[in-house]
Amino acid sequence: MIVQPASAGHLQKRLGLAFGLAVGIGSVIGSGIMRAPGVITNEVPDPWIAMLLWLVGGVFILLSANITAELSTALPKAGGFYVPVREAFGDSMGLLAGWATFAGYTAGTAAVALACADFLGMVFPWAASHAQMLAALIALVVTALNWIGVQEGRLIQIIGTVVKLGLLSVVIIIAFTVDPATADSAATASAVVGGAVTMVGIITALQLIVGAYDGWYSAMFFAEEDTDPGRNIPRAMFRSCVIVIAVYLTLNLSMYMALDIATLRQSDLPVALVVERGFGSIGMTLVALLAAFMTVVTLNSLIMIMPRVLFGMARDGLFLHSATRVNRGGTPDIALLVSAVLTVGLIFSGGFIFVFKLMGALSIFVSVLYAVAFFALRRRQPDLPRPFRAIGYPLLPIIALLVSIALLGSFIFADPISGLYMLGLIAICIPVGIVLHRRRIAHRTAVGFVIAK
Numbered sequence: 001m002i003v004q005p006a007s008a009g010h011l012q013k014r015l016g017l018a019f020g021l022a023v024g025i026g027s028v029i030g031s032g033i034m035r036a037p038g039v040i041t042n043e044v045p046d047p048w049i050a051m052l053l054w055l056v057g058g059v060f061i062l063l064s065a066n067i068t069a070e071l072s073t074a075l076p077k078a079g080g081f082y083v084p085v086r087e088a089f090g091d092s093m094g095l096l097a098g099w100a101t102f103a104g105y106t107a108g109t110a111a112v113a114l115a116c117a118d119f120l121g122m123v124f125p126w127a128a129s130h131a132q133m134l135a136a137l138i139a140l141v142v143t144a145l146n147w148i149g150v151q152e153g154r155l156i157q158i159i160g161t162v163v164k165l166g167l168l169s170v171v172i173i174i175a176f177t178v179d180p181a182t183a184d185s186a187a188t189a190s191a192v193v194g195g196a197v198t199m200v201g202i203i204t205a206l207q208l209i210v211g212a213y214d215g216w217y218s219a220m221f222f223a224e225e226d227t228d229p230g231r232n233i234p235r236a237m238f239r240s241c242v243i244v245i246a247v248y249l250t251l252n253l254s255m256y257m258a259l260d261i262a263t264l265r266q267s268d269l270p271v272a273l274v275v276e277r278g279f280g281s282i283g284m285t286l287v288a289l290l291a292a293f294m295t296v297v298t299l300n301s302l303i304m305i306m307p308r309v310l311f312g313m314a315r316d317g318l319f320l321h322s323a324t325r326v327n328r329g330g331t332p333d334i335a336l337l338v339s340a341v342l343t344v345g346l347i348f349s350g351g352f353i354f355v356f357k358l359m360g361a362l363s364i365f366v367s368v369l370y371a372v373a374f375f376a377l378r379r380r381q382p383d384l385p386r387p388f389r390a391i392g393y394p395l396l397p398i399i400a401l402l403v404s405i406a407l408l409g410s411f412i413f414a415d416p417i418s419g420l421y422m423l424g425l426i427a428i429c430i431p432v433g434i435v436l437h438r439r440r441i442a443h444r445t446a447v448g449f450v451i452a453k
Contacts, residue, residue: 011078011225011326011332012150012330013224014225014227015150015154015222015226016226016228016232017232018158019154020235020236020237021161021219021236021239021240021243022157022158022160022161023157023161023218023222023301024216024218024237024239024240024241024244025243025244026157026164026297026298026301027216027298027302027305028212028214028215029165029247029294030112030295030298031115031116031119031291031292031295031298033247033248034269034270034271034272035270037255037256037264037271038266038267038268038269039208040053040054040208040252041264042264043201043202043205043208045261046197047256047261050256051256053205053206053209054209054245054248054249054252056209057206057213060210060400061216061244062238062241063396063397063399063400063403064216064400064404065216065217065241066396066397067370067371067374067390067397067400069233069234069238069388070374070386070388071083071220071370071374072219072220072223072233073223073229073387074387076224076226076230076233077223077224077312078221078223078225078308078309078332079221079308079311079312080101080217080305080308080309080312081097081098081369082094082097082098082101082309082313083312084373084374084377085097085366085369086098086316087373088372088373088377088380089369089373091318091433091436092430092433093369093429093433094313094316094318094433095313095318095436096369096433097369097370098309098313098318098319099313099429100362100363100425101363102313102339103355104355105302105309106339106343106346106355107355108302109139109299109306109339109343110139110343110346112298112299113135113136113299113343113347114131114135114347115295116292116295116296117131117132117134117135117138119288119291119295120134120288121134122284122288123285123288123289123292132347132348136347138299139299139343139344142296142299142300143303143339143340146331147327147329147333147336148331149327149329149330150304150329150330150331151329153300153304153331156297156300157300157301157304160293160296160297161297163293163297164297165243167293167294171251171271171275172250172254174274174277175255175257175258176254178277178278180260203410204414207411213244213248215301216240216241216244218301219233219236219237219240221304221305221308221309222304224308225330229387230387234387234388254274255270255271255274258277259274269287272288275287303339303340306335306343307333307338310332310335310338314335320334322334323338361408361411361415361418361419361421361422362421364407364408364411365422365426367404368401368404371397371400371401372401374397374401375394375397375401
């Protein structure tokens, strides 16, 4: 493989379908799914309704992937949500989408690193008392591997995702083969069973399920580095969605087969209860190590994504130009450095919790903007080359947009403060985007005048 020199503004085409699948699956399936069955069951204490909600969430991400596949192949550039939003609505909304995406991923990276340290703390007592230090160390080690080059990050993601799916398959097999919960265990927990399924519970569960599926679109951040984005990105997105849906449905069904509803509702980590039945007292240790490994693979994908967002914004003049530097290994190294510094800062300060609150409604608003950008670009740029065109246009994309709007409305209704944060950040980004746009136009005009002379 030819090693290219460091450059500014040029990512290297080193990725393909295997990585697209790995980053899509690996970003979604993390330690959260090991807790999710109990959390969802606590909201909806009916296995069949809960399974139906998981299926509904899966259908929603497939509808959304239909839109994303078209946009990310029509505009195969680094930046993710930022790219089509800026193309459709200009710098102000592009700035909003870019910073919301980057801030959300930075906070998510800090949270995932801390989750990894917490799981290790369940096995090694010293880790529990130094969680922040360990989390920062884990994040920096993964960052260092990605600093070497995109090939290193690619291999970690592909191998890690394959191993992750293999280990989860073992857990599912154990759940289907162990003896179901005994009547005695059900009786001891019967006190928590009660109450009918409510609409509030269904809405809350659906919000949690959509959150559990979040990350299916990760391949779009690497469209510019894909050797054949028009072919690979849609295939990676749809296939990763189908695999994730299948894993989630199968895992949840296996939990319902192995554990009674009362036990599920009580448990913070139901997978551990199932593994303990197969391996005895070491089950909790095995699950903690499995969860820690899964978080590292997820962490790798997040660390790879963050600098691509900054790179895309910097190239368009919405961030420091130095962030467009790409090292010999194909990594936007300055952007990666900025991402690492901010992530470590959030780990030690606990600021990621505030960022999550700040970005809650805004992140959903960005996904709505992204869907609206799809329709805007169809109307304004009908001749834009589209290697993949959304299936069932306009009906299926409209359904995806309406569901996104409904999710935004329900989120703001449940957390009005987050809605106020969203409006405030929009109010800030609009004038900033206008100023940056005018400066860029003025700079281009000045450069053109000098060249003309």
